[in-house]
Amino acid sequence: MSGRLALAGSIAGLCVVAAIAGPYVLDSYTVNILVRSFLYAATALTVDILWGYAGILTFGQAAFFGIGAYAAGITFTYLDFSPQNAVLALLAGLAVSAAVAAVTGWISFFHGASPLYVAIVTLAMPIIFVQILYSGGTFTGSSSGLVGYNTFDLSVESWFTICGVGLVVLTTVAWFFVNSDFGRMLVAIRENEQRCTYLGINAPRIKILLMVVMAMIASVAGYAYAGYTVVVAPEIGSFVFGTELVMWVALGGRGTLIGPVLGTIVIDVTTAYLSGNLPFVWKLIIGSIFVLVIVALPQGIIPVVRTALGRMWSAATGRSAMASSFTVPAIVDARAGRRAGAGSDAPALDVADLTRSYGSLKVLEGVTFKALGSELLGIIGPNGAGKTTLMRCLSDGYERTGGTVAAFGQTIARVPPHGVVGFGIGRSFQTTSLFETLTVAECLTLARYRLDGAGMMSRMPELALPDSARHVIAATGLDREMEIECRHLSHGMKRALELAMVLALEPSVLLLDEPTAGLTKPERTLIGNILVELVQREGLCTLIIEHDLDFVRDISTRIIVLHQGKVLLDGSVAEVVGSELVRTIYAGGEHKGAAR
Amino acid sequence: MIALALDIITTAAILFAVAAGLLIILGVLKIVNFAHGGFLTIGGYSALVVTQLGWSPWLAYPVAALAGMVMGAVVERFVIRPLYDRPLDAILATWGLGIIIGQLITIIFGREIQFVQTPIAGATSVIGETYSLYRLFLIVAAAAVAAGIAALLNATRLGLEARAVIMNEPLARGLGINSGHVRFVTFCFGAGLASLAGALITPLSSVDPNMGVPWLVNAFMLVLVSSVSLTSLAAAALALGGAQVLVSSFVSPVIGGLTIVVLAALLLRIRPAGFGRG
Amino acid sequence: MSQAVLDVADLCSGYGEAMILRNVSLAIRPGEIFALLGKNGMGKSTLLKTVLGFVPAGKGSIRLFGEDITALPTHLIARKAIAYTPQEQTLFQDLTVEENLRLGLRDDRGFAEGLERVSGYFPIVGKRLGQKAGTLSGGEQKMLIVCRALLGTPRLVLIDEISEGLQPSMIERLAEILLAERARTGMAIFVVEQNVPFAFSLADRYAVLKIGEIADSGTTGDALAASRVQEQLRV
Missing domain, CATH: 3.40.50.300 (P-loop containing nucleotide triphosphate hydrolases)
Incomplete structure (x- = not known):
């Protein structure tokens, strides 16, 4: 960490020096243009955090820039400039931006919303904003905007230094933010939002919050723009500007912070110089490069340059330039006693008359059973019996069509998965749905977010895990792989991490969907032994779906057989294994009556 | 009253024609084509070229559709095909394409507003109300577009294969259908439809290099609320287009311009299936 | 061999x-x-x-x-x-029986003869050509996929x-x-x-x-x- 921190610090320091020295070195036209570029770059930075890190493709930041600018323009035009009014205008811009962003977020982010949808909603936002400006008539200056109001009494050089230093500070803060635990969580949400919600993370709320904060930053940039240029026109809040921001970010390199900042400055300055001579051709060139970059270099230009430099560096020095620079958190004991349902007499899981239908097709019908702590309940049944659907209905309050599910006597209402986790129910998935670019330690930290929170600007030095999760990572050797990114893990390790993450939630009820699929025999045995031990020692109520019946027979204390969406049999292992009926539906043979 | 009703119907017809190409591409390719506005513009300028050459204004429609298809073929091959697995990037790349198309047109035709000859001029009396003949013609044109799409989808082998790909692409491939070819043809067809729509709307206003942009967002919102179904699209165009006409007439034209976007966004938030059966 | x-x-x-x-x-x-x-x-x-x-x-x-x-x-x-009948998602549920059958062939040639032959095996398939495949019962859907495979x-x-x-x-x-x-x-x-x-x-x-x-x-x-x-x- 320290090496990278020193590097980042010295770069930031150099940039600050440049921001102060710039006006004395550069000609006044360039200084003039650069002030504007800095403000655009700050706005592009917010686009990068939203899109590059959190995966929210937004065309709407232009509208927030415009709101901030018009707040200043309108205030200064009608109330004149004064320090009080300057503060008032800033606050008004922030408040309106925050409110608009909150509404936009509410419209765009909900359980099950498509990631394409937010792109369209945010595309509409600048269009609506500009229409409002047009309909404002003389008050907003309609299509020509407002000009010539009184503003801050600052020289161009001062603006340059203020905006330059401001951009450096913003970029530095953003760097700490995206590298913090919270920043890693944003990446996790981008990579697999569904999985995050099953880790108890309220992803829609986090995305709305992020959008509000980024809107406020864009609004401040717009405010400074209005103060500096003494002109506000609809173009600065328009849909064209919104898409230009995205283009700059894409060309510079999404998810790199520095790429979008440099990309914006370089393109905006070049545009200022070239567009006078060849206005349309220049836009055509930018558009063509943009399409080319998206198709051929989706990560943008800066990462390509950086990789090339890194190669040259390691060729010259014989060392790798890209060594991981974050210390791995130390694993410590989690505070005990936070399990839901501790001390409750009610059954861990009480499912009554559970039904799930898609149109006229009933996938589950009248499923009723109870499960207690310390029970390891095997759920078996042929393909299409509704096993995974059952898991889904237990872990997502919106899934079931009818019936009730209660955990420790508390009925689970229609809440999204992150709410169900609060009832003490943790679920693992059939496919290894991990987060490809996150390390093992980061995945486990993510699973602890619900209980331990996340640092906005830093990484926690300690990772508190309950006994059970620590046991799994120690027994499978994951504790030696904490720095490895998930995509480099073997399949067996991924399965183990999936299990450790669910256990890190400190659930009281564990839902495991084929935890051993694709594993070798020794790996199965290991996972089986761990599960049996966990159930015995910690009293977890565990439901497990498995295809391998030998495995289920070895570890279960009870078995439920599902067939065509109904509970066919619920009994001890001996009863189920000895049942002729079960043999019939499984191994084919005579299909007589009862099964249908 | 009658004028209002006719306004609603003709507006819905225009919106349907404009959105149909987008809907087809989204349905089969699962890609939101942000170059749709660009294809509309191509259609508009095809009509302009026909006018400038002194040809019959009726020729504008086949010329526009052909220009759109050719352009669509090039775009699908070089830009869309590499992006099938990256739908968000496809949005950006097609948006970039829209910019390229707009700039090329600016360079060739200039950025000023120009006018196109109308194939049908004048007005007629509809139940005592004088109404533009061309707007009435648009109802016929939209109906023809709808019928054409329906015939293509339901009465040809290619349409059958396209529907199979929409419903279940893996199964379609397992039956030997070349889904890549189906996508290519669909994109060309959708682009051709967009350009045709561009030629249809130009006599109502004028052409300029950014004429497609304002239509883009409304068309998207309509497509989103119609869950990739032509019938739902017609219903959505009628309901939301109708609301737009009413708000424009009785409240303010500026707010009227936002009606479709706002209503559609709220509708999707409350009922994600929109006008579809869902 | x-x-x-x-x-x-x-x-x-x-x-x-x-x-x-x-x-x-x-x-x-x-x-x-x-x-x-x-x-x-x-x-x-x-x-x-x-x-x-x-x-x-x-x-x-x-x-x-x-x-x-x-x-x-x-x-x-x-x-x-070759003809493949998968285990799951075997039919286009919203297409008609006839359309599902047609998709079993690469083009429309030979459809009439093929249909006559498979209808001989499962008469019900020939009688319900206009019905949506998704509205057939489970057993009828199985017949349909077998017919589709044997059509060519x-x-x-x-x-x-x-x-x-x-x-x-x-x-x-x-x-x-x-x-x-x-x-x-x-x-x-x-x-x-x-x-x-x-x-x-x-x-x-x-x-x-x-x-x-x-x-x-x-x-x-x-x-x-x-x-x-x-x-x-x-x-």
Whole structure:
């Protein structure tokens, strides 16, 4: 960490020096243009955090820039400039931006919303904003905007230094933010939002919050723009500007912070110089490069340059330039006693008359059973019996069509998965749905977010895990792989991490969907032994779906057989294994009556 | 009253024609084509070229559709095909394409507003109300577009294969259908439809290099609320287009311009299936 | 011996790093009916999906009528005179029965004759051409997918767990039809099954798949085979 921190610090320091020295070195036209570029770059930075890190493709930041600018323009035009009014205008811009962003977020982010949808909603936002400006008539200056109001009494050089230093500070803060635990969580949400919600993370709320904060930053940039240029026109809040921001970010390199900042400055300055001579051709060139970059270099230009430099560096020095620079958190004991349902007499899981239908097709019908702590309940049944659907209905309050599910006597209402986790129910998935670019330690930290929170600007030095999760990572050797990114893990390790993450939630009820699929025999045995031990020692109520019946027979204390969406049999292992009926539906043979 | 009703119907017809190409591409390719506005513009300028050459204004429609298809073929091959697995990037790349198309047109035709000859001029009396003949013609044109799409989808082998790909692409491939070819043809067809729509709307206003942009967002919102179904699209165009006409007439034209976007966004938030059966 | 219709050699495949199949080899001869048996989750469907190119082969080769098809795209494999009926999502639910049948052929030639022949096997299919496939009952849907597969004249038919959920009389009828079609055209048939009696009533040879490997194989004429396989598939 320290090496990278020193590097980042010295770069930031150099940039600050440049921001102060710039006006004395550069000609006044360039200084003039650069002030504007800095403000655009700050706005592009917010686009990068939203899109590059959190995966929210937004065309709407232009509208927030415009709101901030018009707040200043309108205030200064009608109330004149004064320090009080300057503060008032800033606050008004922030408040309106925050409110608009909150509404936009509410419209765009909900359980099950498509990631394409937010792109369209945010595309509409600048269009609506500009229409409002047009309909404002003389008050907003309609299509020509407002000009010539009184503003801050600052020289161009001062603006340059203020905006330059401001951009450096913003970029530095953003760097700490995206590298913090919270920043890693944003990446996790981008990579697999569904999985995050099953880790108890309220992803829609986090995305709305992020959008509000980024809107406020864009609004401040717009405010400074209005103060500096003494002109506000609809173009600065328009849909064209919104898409230009995205283009700059894409060309510079999404998810790199520095790429979008440099990309914006370089393109905006070049545009200022070239567009006078060849206005349309220049836009055509930018558009063509943009399409080319998206198709051929989706990560943008800066990462390509950086990789090339890194190669040259390691060729010259014989060392790798890209060594991981974050210390791995130390694993410590989690505070005990936070399990839901501790001390409750009610059954861990009480499912009554559970039904799930898609149109006229009933996938589950009248499923009723109870499960207690310390029970390891095997759920078996042929393909299409509704096993995974059952898991889904237990872990997502919106899934079931009818019936009730209660955990420790508390009925689970229609809440999204992150709410169900609060009832003490943790679920693992059939496919290894991990987060490809996150390390093992980061995945486990993510699973602890619900209980331990996340640092906005830093990484926690300690990772508190309950006994059970620590046991799994120690027994499978994951504790030696904490720095490895998930995509480099073997399949067996991924399965183990999936299990450790669910256990890190400190659930009281564990839902495991084929935890051993694709594993070798020794790996199965290991996972089986761990599960049996966990159930015995910690009293977890565990439901497990498995295809391998030998495995289920070895570890279960009870078995439920599902067939065509109904509970066919619920009994001890001996009863189920000895049942002729079960043999019939499984191994084919005579299909007589009862099964249908 | 009658004028209002006719306004609603003709507006819905225009919106349907404009959105149909987008809907087809989204349905089969699962890609939101942000170059749709660009294809509309191509259609508009095809009509302009026909006018400038002194040809019959009726020729504008086949010329526009052909220009759109050719352009669509090039775009699908070089830009869309590499992006099938990256739908968000496809949005950006097609948006970039829209910019390229707009700039090329600016360079060739200039950025000023120009006018196109109308194939049908004048007005007629509809139940005592004088109404533009061309707007009435648009109802016929939209109906023809709808019928054409329906015939293509339901009465040809290619349409059958396209529907199979929409419903279940893996199964379609397992039956030997070349889904890549189906996508290519669909994109060309959708682009051709967009350009045709561009030629249809130009006599109502004028052409300029950014004429497609304002239509883009409304068309998207309509497509989103119609869950990739032509019938739902017609219903959505009628309901939301109708609301737009009413708000424009009785409240303010500026707010009227936002009606479709706002209503559609709220509708999707409350009922994600929109006008579809869902 | 004539060239194998389908020749799978040393095949490994799976999803990502999870290898579902490990070094599977098997060959199907012209005109032969071959049954692949195994419990749920043992890799039977994965094998068919790998043959069809839905799942990439990690190692090994697949030859169809002597041609290496290991790296071909799915639709080109599917056009090589083979018919595939998957286990799940077998029909286009919102298309009509007739449209589903038409999609079983590459073009509309031969549809009328084919329809007449398959309607002979399952008259109900011919009577409900205009109905949406999704509104058919489970058994009727199975009939429809068999008709779709037999509509053309494939040289190899791949059938994934057709008997699941069917009543015994239907299963018997199905076996008769498949045998009759084989006798008529000399096609080879590859069935994936859990239903041992059905598989043995149909197939000439069999193999058992267990956790991605072939655990047993032989001819169905072997008197002890059926009960041994039944035991291997036991709960």
